[in-house]
Amino acid sequence: MDSTVLAYIAGFLDGDGSIFFQIVPRKDYKQKFQIRSSIAFYQKTEFAEILEWLKEIFGAGYIRHRKTGISDYTIVDSKEVKKILSLLQPYVKLKKKQVELGLEIFNKLENKKSNKDFLDICKLVDKFKQLNYSKKRTITYDTVTKSLPL
């Protein structure tokens, strides 16, 4: 794949895309939970052609056109997400930490041997979420507790 195409996609992802990791309940899974990952690109439905172009390049995922006039192209298959993160890693800037941590999560998932290993991965998923959300904006119990005298 051409390096300028990958660099372009990395810039597009940094400008207006997202990488997510989630812990979702799964009764039939050994650890009762699954680590779900996704990469999403957004664009006004009118210009969704760029999302079709991305989908052709990656050969995975699906495009949704929302009623709000925004479309998204989302890839959730772990193998594909890992591949895309590896391809974009050399070029991504704003989401560099997310890409590195995401790849670390995938590597640990492939080598996990125990529940302890899985729990460690869950901690990395929590850490990943913190990278996605502005420290300034996220108000937690901790924030409130520090401002309210009891």
Next chain:
Amino acid sequence: MDSTVLAYIAGFLDGDGSIFFQIVPRKDYKQKFQIRSSIAFYQKTEFAEILEWLKEIFGAGYIRHRKTGISDYTIVDSKEVKKILSLLQPYVKLKKKQVELGLEIFNKLENKKSNKDFLDICKLVDKFKQLNYSKKRTITYDTVTKSLPL
């Protein structure tokens, strides 16, 4: 300049940037109006470092941090805007038409000899504005006139 850096910036601009052309009144100008161009990149103030990086690369423009928590890096100097459009032209996708038309406007501005030439350029600026705004969303006199029986 490295082609992957330019491709990255093109992707970033396509994802979350803008190119504008405006006609502004100027008493001291021969044609009484000036064609003003600008390129803008946006990012949450928390991640404004990427804007500093862009500013270093282009060596022009200024960064503003708004109260809304959004920062922008804007270049308005025509010579610089033209240079940046030329550099990004091979890599840009979503804004390909804007970049082409923008460069056409700059070329015509450099070669204008009469008021007629200037008026033709103003028409191109109007055309440029139409590229920036969604056809579906822009309701004009024409739209209303077609739906209202008289």
